[in-house]
Amino acid sequence: NAGVTQTPKFQVLKTGQSMTLQCAQDMNHNSMYWYRQDPGMGLRLIYYSASEGTTDKGEVPNGYNVSRLNKREFSLRLESAAPSQTSVYFCASSKLDSSSPLHFGNGTRLTVT
Amino acid sequence: AQKITQTQPGMFVQEKEAVTLDCTYDTSDQSYGLFWYKQPSSGEMIFLIYQGSYDEQNATEGRYSLNFQKARKSANLVISASQLGDSAMYFCAMREFGNQFYFGTGTSLTVIP
Numbered sequence: 001n002a003g004v005t006q007t008p009k010f011q012v013l014k015t016g017q018s019m020t021l022q023c024a025q026d027m028n029h030n031s032m033y034w035y036r037q038d039p040g041m042g043l044r045l046i047y048y049s050a051s052e053g054t055t056d057k058g059e060v061p062n063g064y065n066v067s068r069l070n071k072r073e074f075s076l077r078l079e080s081a082a083p084s085q086t087s088v089y090f091c092a093s094s095k096l097d098s099s100s101p102l103h104f105g106n107g108t109r110l111t112v113t
Numbered sequence: 114a115q116k117i118t119q120t121q122p123g124m125f126v127q128e129k130e131a132v133t134l135d136c137t138y139d140t141s142d143q144s145y146g147l148f149w150y151k152q153p154s155s156g157e158m159i160f161l162i163y164q165g166s167y168d169e170q171n172a173t174e175g176r177y178s179l180n181f182q183k184a185r186k187s188a189n190l191v192i193s194a195s196q197l198g199d200s201a202m203y204f205c206a207m208r209e210f211g212n213q214f215y216f217g218t219g220t221s222l223t224v225i226p
Contacts, residue, residue, distance in 0.1 A: 031212055040122075042204060042218040050212045058213065090158065094214075098146050099165055102206070102214055104158035 002026050006091045006105035013081040013112045021076040021108050023091030031094045032074035033102065034058075034066060036087040043090065049074055051096070081112045115139065117205050119217035126195045127225050133180070134190040134220045136205035142166075145209050147188040149179065152202040152219070161203075164188055192222075200224045 004025045013019055025032065030051045035043040045058030047066040055066050063085060065077045074093075078085060088109050092102040118137045126132035138147065149161040164172045164179045172179040180189040192199055205217045 033214065035216075040218060042117075042119075043206075043216040045213060045215075048213060088156070092158075092214075094212075096212065098144060098208055098210070099163060101148050101160040101163060102150075102158075103160070107156050 004091055004093055004103050004105040006089075006108055008108060009106065011108060011110050013078075013110065015082060015112060017081050018077065018079050019081065019110075020078075021089055021091070021110075022073070023075060023105060024073045025091075025093040025103070026072065027093060027103060028071070029093035029103070030071070030096045032068065033092045033094070034064075034074070034076045035090045035092065036060065036085075037090060037107075038087050046076065046089075081110075083112045086110060086112045115217075116215035117207055117217035119205055119220050121220045122218075123221045123223070125223050125225055126192075126199075128197060129194055131191060131193045132195055132222065134192070134203050134205075134222065136188045136190065136217060138186050138188060138205075138207045140186075140207065140209055142209045145207055147179070147181070148206040148208065148214075149177070149188075149190045150204045150206060151199075152204065153198075154201070158204075162190070195224045197224050197226060 007022045033048040034046040049055045049068040052071045091105040145166045147164045151159045162174045178191045202219045204219045
């Protein structure tokens with residue numbers, strides 16, 4: 001079982017460059033999420049998609065866009081990267097059942113110089 | 114207001130001893146779920162234990178138990194018989210009706226041999 005697969009694992013960007021983080025899950029989950037993790041701040045929600053065809057902003061959406069391509073895939077795009085976006089990014093998925101936990105990908109470590 | 118508060122940035126415990134990691138939450142929903150995750154130094158997020166707001170019994174999973182005090186809005190994680198492999202960051206999270214998951218800032222646990 002692959003679970004949640006994120007690519008790439010590492011990325012270095014220059015300020016102003018763009019990139020897309022890819023995420024796919026094979027657990028038939030309806031909901032998918034993008035979080036960023038910064039030291040001392042826990043995980044903060046960027047965007048989420050409760051079900052295919054819907055996306056909603058989380059706590060820190062500025063500078064990001066998302067696409068729920070289909071039920072399996074949920075991508076995160078940085079249009080013009082800034083040093084403040086240096087972080088570890090996690091994709092996660094879950095069933096709609098309120099007792100279901102988040103299943104995480106292994107994370108993407110992004111550095112913006 | 115913070116949805117999830119973890120007031121212990123760092124904790125130390127002697128091997129084979131029990132340790133309690135604190136978590137308080139804030140919600141006006143009647144139905145919600147509480148989760149604990151472990152993040153070892155390798156970076157992956159590992160789901161440990163779940164407690165539903167209507168569950169009358171405290172959740173247990175092996176050496177992990179959740180001390181749920183609904184009136185106090187606390188959901189503390191108890192790890193019994195600590196092992197060296199328990200050294201990690203631990204995150205408390207809450208899922209509300211709207212399918213968003215909120216995370217605390219985490220507690221770094223170090224198990225001392």
